[in-house]
Amino acid sequence: MMKESPKVMETKERIKDAFFELYKDQKIEKISIKEITDKAQLNRGTFYVYYKDIYDLLDQAEDEIIQELLAKLKGTIGLLLFQDHDNFSIKPALQLFIKHSKYLKILLGSNGDPNFTHKLKSIVIQSVKEMIEASPHAKKKNLDYIMEYVSSAQLGLLSYWLRKDMELDIDEFEVIMKRINLNGPLSYLRSED
Incomplete structure (x- = not known):
C-alpha cells in the first residue's frame, strides 16, 4: 500500500x-x-x-483503529501468554486507546456502531486464538469460552475507562488491568493494596 x-x-x-x-x-x-x-x-x-458514502468512512475509520490496535496487541499478548508475566507492559496498547480516545468514546458509546464492538472482539479473538493454537504449551480446551470471557472483560474495562474520561492515569490503569488479567477479579478484590 x-x-x-x-x-x-x-x-x-x-x-x-x-x-x-x-x-x-x-x-x-x-x-x-x-x-x-x-x-x-x-x-x-x-x-x-x-x-463512497458515510458508511465507507465509518468502516475505514474503524478498520484503521482496529489494525493499529491489533499490531500493538499481538506483541503484548505474545509476551503475556508465553513469557515472564512480571516484565510485560500493556502500556503501548493503552497509549493507542488514548490516541484514538475521541473516536473510541463515540464508537463504543450510545450512538456508536454496535458492529464495531463485535468486529473488534472478533478480530482480537481470532488473532489471539491463532497465537495460542500455534503454541505447543498453551491449553486449548474450552478456548472459545475463555476467549469470549477475556475479550468481553477487556473491552468492557477499556470502555469504562474511556467513559470515565480516563480519570485513572495510564500507569494506575495498567496495574489494575495486569492484576485482574493475571490473578482474576476476585483475587484483586481480596488484595490488601
Missing part, C-alpha cells in the same frame, strides 16, 4: 473529525455528507475522492 501524502492525510483527518463530531450527538442515519463537508470546510467532491 502506498503511503499517503501529508495533505491527503490532513484532508482525511478533517473529514473524519467532522464526521465524529456529528456522530457524537446523532445517529449515523441522520448525518449527511453535506453536514460533514460543511463542518470540515471542504466540498462534497473532496469527500467522494476518499469515500
Whole structure:
C-alpha cells in the first residue's frame, strides 16, 4: 500500500473529525455528507475522492483503529501468554486507546456502531486464538469460552475507562488491568493494596 501524502492525510483527518463530531450527538442515519463537508470546510467532491458514502468512512475509520490496535496487541499478548508475566507492559496498547480516545468514546458509546464492538472482539479473538493454537504449551480446551470471557472483560474495562474520561492515569490503569488479567477479579478484590 502506498503511503499517503501529508495533505491527503490532513484532508482525511478533517473529514473524519467532522464526521465524529456529528456522530457524537446523532445517529449515523441522520448525518449527511453535506453536514460533514460543511463542518470540515471542504466540498462534497473532496469527500467522494476518499469515500463512497458515510458508511465507507465509518468502516475505514474503524478498520484503521482496529489494525493499529491489533499490531500493538499481538506483541503484548505474545509476551503475556508465553513469557515472564512480571516484565510485560500493556502500556503501548493503552497509549493507542488514548490516541484514538475521541473516536473510541463515540464508537463504543450510545450512538456508536454496535458492529464495531463485535468486529473488534472478533478480530482480537481470532488473532489471539491463532497465537495460542500455534503454541505447543498453551491449553486449548474450552478456548472459545475463555476467549469470549477475556475479550468481553477487556473491552468492557477499556470502555469504562474511556467513559470515565480516563480519570485513572495510564500507569494506575495498567496495574489494575495486569492484576485482574493475571490473578482474576476476585483475587484483586481480596488484595490488601
